[in-house]
Amino acid sequence: MVLQTKLNVLVRQFLIGSFSALILIGCGQKKGGYIAQDEGESVVAIPDSVDFSLHIKPILSDRCFACHGPDKNAIEGGLSLHKAEDAYAAIGENKDRYAIVPGDLNKSELVNRILSEDPNLVMPPLESNLTLSTSEKELLKKWIEQGAVYKKHWAFVPPESPSIPNIDNDSWSQNEIDKFVLQKLGDQGFTPSEQASKEQLIRRAFFSIVGLPPSAEQVTDFVNNTTPNAYEQVIDSLLGTSDYAEYMAADWMDVARYADTHGYQDDFERIMWPWRDWVIHAFNKNMPYDEFVTYQLAGDMLPNASKESILATGFNRNHKITAEGGVIPEEYRIEYVEDRTNTFGTAFLGLTLECSRCHDHKYDPVSQEEHFQLFSFFNNVDEDGLMANAQVIPKPYINISKEEANGVLDFVNMTNTTKDVKVMVMQDMSKPRDAFVLNRGAYDQLGDQVHADTPEAIMPFPEDLPKNRLGLAKWLFHDDNPLTARVSVNRIWQRMFGKGLVESSYDFGNQGALPSHPKLLDYLAIKYRTEGWDMKKMIKYMAMSATFQQSSAISDEMREKDPENTYLARATRLRLGAEMIRDQALKLSGLLNPEIGGPSVKPYQPDGIWEETTGGGGGSTARYIQSEGKDLYRKSLYTFWKRTVPPPSMMTFDAASRDLCTVKRQETNTPLQALVLLNDPQLIEAARAMASKALVEDSLQGQIGYIFQNATSRRPDTAEMDVLQKFYEDALAKIESGEIIPEEYLAIGEYEPEISVSQETLTALSLTAQTIFNLDETITRG
Structure with a gap:
């Protein structure tokens, strides 16, 4: 601990004094998509034609729908504004007033209320702590003047193929993506950036497609490859890798x-890694x-369902399961079904279905x-709400034998297991459970009985489909479903x-x-x-666009006009993401174990964390037993994930907790992240x-250049080399003075280098390498 404290001071002094660019890049989530709020006296320009979806719906949704929206049980004053027939209807005790009269501002009570200075009448009400800007009030007025035309929410309207923009003198575009982007840039008076350098481009491609950095040799080969399709060759080769x-x-x-693990109090271990092996295989x-x-x-419901397709349904059993004594089993069984329902909504529809559990959305x-x-x-699984103990495998489950892992399920890595494994899957009861x-x-609190169906506003359930999970999957991928393709391709873009x-x-x-x-x-x-839901093809299509290949350099003008790079x-x-930071270090160092699949492993983590948080029920998760040998260096994908105590270093870098379905991670920038980079063994x-x-x-110089080039994908310039050499010399001086003790520093971790060099030299060069690993450029995708 004393050594690490000394080391931290040394590295921080160097970083602060010489590399002010060591900043962890992060950005808070920011909701966007509609006309900006006024700041001070500034007023946003009002468009000539006000569009309901682009300009009005976001205002109503944010400021009005809580009391005047789709939830019929929450409507105030008898007014609902989410659809035209309700918004135009007569209101008041005598039904003699109207919130909105298309084309008539004077008769539209909504206008009177948003402009009122009477605290008892103004809308939104003062107690809501919501306000309308001057521009938003003007938008609402102009919309009513122009006829108050309502439109269905854009995401619930099936997409129609738009015409591809025809751009004059377009020498930039590489495919259709660029033409849409270029048209938008032109509307804003912007121009695209120049292409990134070849070093930056290959680095970006590697991290975007495989989550790992290119080697120095791969960068050099690409830079020296002058054939027209050199970049495409890189993309194709990456997409073909495990x-x-x-x-x-x-x-x-x-x-x-x-x-x-199952989650909840004792958080017992579960075996679901064969399902993870199937995902990799897919x-x-x-x-x-x-x-x-x-x-x-619905792999279990497919005609002639195979062991593989049944294993795939483990997706729906990844939710938490309790073994806590005293709980009401039916209460928790309902929670499991809710989890599957809400996961379906978030993962495939991009909707917050949990908001409609207790009342209308x-x-x-x-x-x-x-x-x-x-x-x-999702209610027809013959499952129990309560696990009896850590040894119980919650039903239904399948057994995977060693023979099957060597045959029909040859993608399941059972080399490190000595017996068959049981994996939770889906299997419906012969008679559906009442809902x-x-x-x-x-x-x-049972209300009216319901039967399987889908929300009408998205797409009615076709009569020719079975009312089960297989029918639901077919509904999801029906040509008229407005959400599935948009939601999925949007995540690939993300x-x-x-x-x-x-x-x-x-x-x-x-x-x-809004998009x-x-x-x-x-x-x-x-x-x-229409091209067969081909994921590799879509990723390549995006990677090949000029939009993807742009430089990330930003001018002061663009930092002011488009700081979020919306256009x-x-x-x-x-x-880099949480897993990528660790995996990059393993890859660069040559420690990375490339084994695919199999049981999860336990790399380094601080002592005692599991013991401090255990529920007292014992079992394999009561204390953390670190893995040994090559298992220490598996990819982060295979790190053992305990729900109540997720891997701390990865959580510091915004990994999802895995309690619930997550399709977008938080993006934070905290001092703890710098401490992980400085202290993680x-x-x-x-x-x-x-x-x-x-x-x-x-x-x-050659040694420092070797480390720097592998870590950043480029050679250091003269100034950077001078600073790094000075750091190395300072480290040697501190070793000679006893401020840094090589024996203690080199004892961190299990790796023992097979080289004949003094401990002092190795320590100074290792500290220099650690500093380079900490650089902003090293932990940035480019």
Whole structure:
């Protein structure tokens, strides 16, 4: 601990004094998509033609729908503003007034109330702490003047293929994506950025597609490759790797709320990793998205269902399960069904269905009855609400034998297991369980009986489909479903560009953001669907666009006019994700164990965390037993995930907790992140291994250059080299003075280098490597 304190001071002094650019990049979530709020006396320009979806719906949703929206039980004053017939209807005791009279401001009570200075009459009411800006009031007035035309929410209207913009003198575009982006840039008076350097481009491609950095040799080969399709060759090669499949699977673990424990008090261990192996397998063979989802929703219901398709339904059993004594089993069984229902809404529809559990949705046209109709699709599993003990495998489950892992399920890695494994899956009862509206969402407050169905506002359930999970999957991928393709392709865009065309990728409803490029989103959604839901093809299409290949450099003008890069006039600088930071260090150092699949492993983490939080029930999760040997260096995808105590370093870098379905992680910037980079034994050990590799170079400059180039994908310039050499010399001086003790520093971690060099030299070079690992440029995608 004393050594690490000294080390921290040394590194921080260097970073602060010489590398002011060591900043962890993060950005808070910001809701966008409609006319900005006024600041001070500024007024936003009012468009000539006011559009309900673009300009009015967001205002009503934010300021009015809580009391005048879809929830019929929350309506105040008998006024609902979410659809035209209600908004135009007579109100008041005598039905002699109207909130909105199309074309007539004087008779529209809404106008009088938003302009009123009477605190008892003004809308929104003062106690709501909501206000309307001058511009928003003018928008509402102009909309009424122009006829107060209502439109269905954009996301509930099936996408139609837009015409591709015809841009004069367009020498920039590489595919149709660029034409849509270029048209939008032109509307704003912006121009795209120049192409990123080849070093930046290959780095961005690697991190975006496989989550790992390119080697120095791969960068050099690409830079020296002058053939016209050199970049496309890189993209194709990356999409063909198992690294791609694992990186895609890591993202899907958040969506599927995967964990290695059941959650709740004692948080006993569960075996679900064979399902994770299936996900990797599905991405490896580029399973079409519609098939990928159908297997997970209803693989057990497919004609001639295979062991593989049944295993895939583990997706729906990844929720928490309690073993806590004294609970009411039926109450928790209902929670499991709710989890499956809400996961379906978030993952595939981009809707907050949980908001309609206790009452009609206050913002979106999903009633409480429709919520429980959808709930009934997932209500027929013969499961228990309470686990008896840690040894129980919650039913239903399947058994996977060693023989099957060597045959029909050869993608399941059972090399480190000595016996068969049991995995929770879906299996419906022969007779469907009755479902009811639950008053206030309470398990024991049964209301009207309901039957399986889907929300009318999204798409009525076709009569020719079975009312079960397989029928629901077919409904999801029906050509008339307005959400599935948009939601899915938006998340692919989010993966490639840092945020979706709809920034609120978790919410396509009335409270969500409007698409920054609505025509482009619809074009991509239709392309994705009509070309067979091919995920690799869509990723390549985005990667090949000029939009993706832009430089991330930003001018002062663009920082002021478009700080969030909404219009895509440049590439966005993105900090690496939690798993990528650790995996990058392992890859650079040569420590990374490339084994695919199998049981989860336990790399370094602070001592005692599990013991301090255990529920007292014993079992394998009562205390943390660190893995040994090569298991310490598996990809972060395979790190054991205890729900009540997730891996602390990854949580510091905004990994999802896996309690619930997550399709977009938080993006924070905290001092704890810097402390992880400075203190995590995995990173210190990786720096030592990296330094050991660099010693093949004859000179100090060569060694530092080797480390720097591998970490940042470029050579250091003269000034950077001078600073790093000075740091190395300072480190040697502190070693000589006893401020840093090589034996203690080199003892951190299990790796022992096989080199003949003094401890002093290795320590100084390792500290230099650790500093380079801490650079903003190293932990940024480019």
